[in-house]
Amino acid sequence: MSALWFGPGKPSIFTLLTPFLKEASLLETEGVDWQDIEGNRHVSKVYVLICSSDSVAQPLLRNTKQFNGFYGCDFCYHKGGKTYPYDRPEPPLRNEKDHFEKIKPPVEITRTPRSLSERKFWKASEWRAFLLFYALPILKGILPVRFWNNLFLLVFSIYTLLQDTIKTRSILMAEVALKKFVIEFQRLYGKNHMTFNIHLLTHVTQSVKHWGPLWATSTFPFESNMGTLLKYFHGTQYVPSQIARKFLMWRELPEKAKHTIASGNTKVQSFVEKLYVSKRRTDKCDTLNKSIKGFDHPPLQENIPASHRLAIVKLCGNLSNCFWYYSRFLVDGALYHSQTYDRIKKRFNSAVYLKDGQLDSQINVQSDFIHESVTAMNCVQSGRDPDEDDKHADELP
Ligand SMILES: [Zn+2]
Structure with missing residues (x-):
């Protein structure tokens, strides 16, 4: 954060731009002196190329006419x-x-759809x-x-x-x-x-x-x-200083934590880490490989229809007994649910885009198989030939 403006009117643009420009031109002329992991020193210069702003702020920043x-x-x-x-x-x-x-x-x-009649309040x-x-x-x-x-x-x-x-x-x-x-x-x-x-x-x-x-x-x-x-603030008193103080506190906490938490104290370390990274909770899941994680301990084997078994054979080359059945799993960070997973009512995570270019919900039942040897999401639809890779790569889904 380089500036925070609090007040009934708009700030003078110079109040915001002057300090920014001073720092930007310093970064452009002198740059940042840093050391890589092997101890080699580098000077990196930073150039401002583009500025994203809305159409109201743009003329202020450029000292031009409003749209x-x-x-x-x-x-x-x-x-x-x-x-x-x-x-x-x-x-x-x-x-x-x-x-x-x-x-x-x-x-x-991230939100579920809100009524069209509330569109005035949509984000x-x-x-x-x-x-x-x-x-x-x-x-x-x-x-x-x-x-x-x-x-x-x-x-x-x-x-x-x-x-x-x-x-x-x-x-x-x-x-x-x-x-x-x-x-x-x-x-x-x-x-x-x-x-x-x-x-x-x-x-x-x-x-x-x-x-x-x-x-x-x-x-x-x-x-x-x-x-x-x-x-970052409560009430109506001292709002700017409340925000500034909390902002600085959050920014400094990781550095302070590094120096104060004992190196063996992984519990506290991971607590601090969690404050900064809001990830989907994956502590209770099985990591099957680098990109696939399965949730909830799976039942050993389910009654699997013949067509599904055939699909697995096609995918893995053999039908060993080491496959599991998950009704909830992550592939490269994307969460999938099988159709049998009914704990979430407002979401549908069971549709997949097939390799043969079809968007199919028939796949739902089959998609909840993950075999030990599968290295990527590789859904196979029984009864159809999925071999034409990327045929539709250029088309819209
Ligand atoms: Zn134009």
């Missing part, structure tokens, strides 16, 4: 103002030269889940087809741009889809709804080309830190 002013878009020369209707021909993009000439340098330099993560996972299936048949098709373009693009790695071809596809979305959006919903956020979608792929997937420049981590800071 609801005329020509308020930082990417292009859209006249803008209150609304940003789709313009044809598209407004020319701002370029480096233009930016340069106009720079005015400052003196220094950003709830909107994200709605957009990426819920909207298309639940609105099918409710939203008129042409509106649903339009929404599909948005979901498709954002999903694409959020992947861990994105192929250039996929970025281009997302770009086309987003442009189509914006053009159709105006036709479907009217010019009055062409807000700045809709307009920004026409520039989103450019940002991905420069800076990587959308998650890499997301403001979510910062927003979630805000939530943490809100838990």
